[in-house]
Amino acid sequence: MNEPAGGDVPTNVQAEDGWSAVIEDMEATATKYRERGWTALELHPGDSVLVDSDRRTGLDVVLPGSEFEELESLVDDRQFRDVEVFRAEGNELVYVLVVEIAPESETAVFVPAYYDPSQAAEKLESIREAGAVRLFCRRLNDDAVRFVHDDPTPFLPDPVE
Template sequence: MTDNDDPDEFVHNPAVQAEAPAAVAEYWETLISDMEATAKQYRDSGWSVVTVNPGQVFPDMQLPGFDILVADDEYLEAVKFTENNTVEESEVYRAETDAVFFLAVLRDASKKKALLVPGYYPFEKGTELREHIGESLTLNLNRLQRDVAVSVELHDPEAFFPDSIWGE
């Protein structure tokens, strides 16, 4: 990060943090806009929604899944969500450009509550991660200090991957 860089952009845009190609950084902004539109649709339907805007997203072969770094206030909201709700169902929206982008919508339909988690990964990391995934994938949300994390295990890992990776 240089003196001319916007520190907020580094905290809230993993594409910039990872010095990804311009097309990835540009699509990240589209993904965040889509997340906000999805959150609004849920809220307009009477749902309570928590959104996180990751600072970094790392495919993690040991989880296996994604290690997602979020701001402390967003982390605390995610903790409240997971402590007070059961993720009964999830839906993953995915797009592919120079990388694979996803928006995971984790729902407790009985309470009309949702947690929205965006992320992305380079194709080559997705191929490597796919080799480690069995029946589930974990989203691991970390605070900036990386001293604690909240994990959500999802049983539809194939939704995070294009056929070119999942079908291999």
């Protein structure tokens, strides 16, 4: 009787302090881009996970339909060839803020994500072996916008030796 009701319910990652910090950093960084005259799209994934399957290997984020449509329209006529990755670890999770950059059009897309490395050892190894990380921004019907980066290091925790 001392345990609160629902004590066995999994923690909502998006309610964690680490996730709130990532969203606050995203908003502040996007504001700085906008102040320089850039177009900045902030995304708000409903879920985020590392994947390793026949169809997808990398970081997969699920977006609301309206944000996905806005992203899709931005990538149609822009070349996103640069990336900034901000990574932090806490609460047994890895948090990343990925900024996909199209310098010629002065456009930046902000993709916050998180994953549990303790549940993803094989997936992390697959990504390291591939020597690249793919970021899948998708909607529930599996339509996706994909960004590919040749250096997975900024996205991943240091390997355990």
